[in-house]
Amino acid sequence: MRGGRHIAAVSDACFDLAAGECLALVGESGCGKSVLASALLGLLPGNAQTEGSAVLGDGTDLLTADERTLARTVRGRRIGLVPQSPAAHLTPVRTVRAQLEETLRELTGIRKPALRAAAEQAAARAAFPAGHLDRYPHELSGGLAQRAATALALIGDAPLLLADEPTTGLDRDLVERTVDELRRHTDGGRALLIITHDLAAAERIADRVAVMYAGRIVELAEADRFFGEPGPRHPYARGLLDALPERAFAPIPGMPPELGALPDGCAFAARCSRADDRCSAPPPFDGHLACHHGVRAGTEESAHA
Known part of the structure; x- marks a missing residue:
């Protein structure tokens, strides 16, 4: 960009992630963790540039796939996302229940009369209270918005889940309940990349740990060796x-x-x-x-x- 400057937000990031595995990506704020997740889903700003490859099991390269492919066959269906700023990703003019029901229709094909019960079950997976389902996003606390976003991301049980700071705003009991639910996602044969500052949460569920500093992965280790x-x-x-x-x-x-x-x-x-x-x-x-x-x-x- 004329008059701007080039920032290498992520450089030389190299790792694999197998089905049934949880990889925790940790590091200080601003080191590039969330940029990496956004790049995998094609959610970077228009002036961002990517190089290299990020290949799914069927050969789809996420970094070269067009927007139509990402929107129709990748986001939500093959890769779920728990966003870092959940309130900004929730539709402000629709209740949490309406958003859960819409996602269930799109990803699972469930229709009325089973839709209402299915939405409540989806909310329960993320410890979102049924009594708040008919509220709008602006009526939710930060922790409730976080749980709503997690519930939406878990619908459809995508083969890969990207969870970007999924425990923000939660007390310790809810942190443990949330990460245990994410761990169950991987135990079902799916993959999880969890981006977190919470090293206790990472230790609880991760198989491997990747440490990022200044836009680069500086260490990749088995979790038991890293924390022990x-x-x-x-x-x-x-x-x-x-x-x-x-x-x-x-x-x-x-x-x-x-x-x-x-x-x-x-x-x-x-x-x-x-x-x-x-x-x-x-x-x-x-x-x-x-x-x-x-x-x-x-x-x-x-x-x-």
Whole structure:
């Protein structure tokens, strides 16, 4: 764009996601997590550009598919979305019940007289109270709007579900109930990509964890190893866990760089106590780690020999 600037919101993101698997994508705000989800569904602004591929099991490339394909055969049917800002995605002039019933008709073919009961069952999956079904979105609290959006996303049991901060505005009991329902989605043989700041929620349901920093995935690990022993290998990922109250409760020093002004080398170097001259070059991602100082089982080793 003339007079504007180029921002690499997501770069070199590489991962796979199998049926029956939950991958948690974690990282600080502004690191590109939601942009990645929007790119998969073709929901980026008109001036955004994408490169690479994002291929479904049948060969459909989401990054090159046209709008007609995405709207008719992908969104809702093959990929469900729990949006980051649920209130903005709910139709303001229709009640929650009306929106659930419309989605049920489109995705499952259910018709009256079974539609009303089916809408209430869909709401119950996301712990949305039946007494609020006839309310409009502006009458809902943030937590209720979140649960309404989750209920809509679960209808049709899409083979892939993208859940972008699905626990925002929920108390702890509802967080656990929501993520357990999302886990049941994967246990039925479907895939889940959950984008979250809530590391406790990620630990509860994830099979693998991807850590994003400054638009790049810097670590991809099995969840039991990431949250248990030997723990994360990337210094930033270790810092995320150490910042938790139940762990060291030690914040990561400094602030993330702006995506429009990233350094030439490692984007985390300015905040990293392990940084040295090698960090002036960007560390390549080997499928597990992007760091010149990989850590495993308490020892230091090079991520790339």
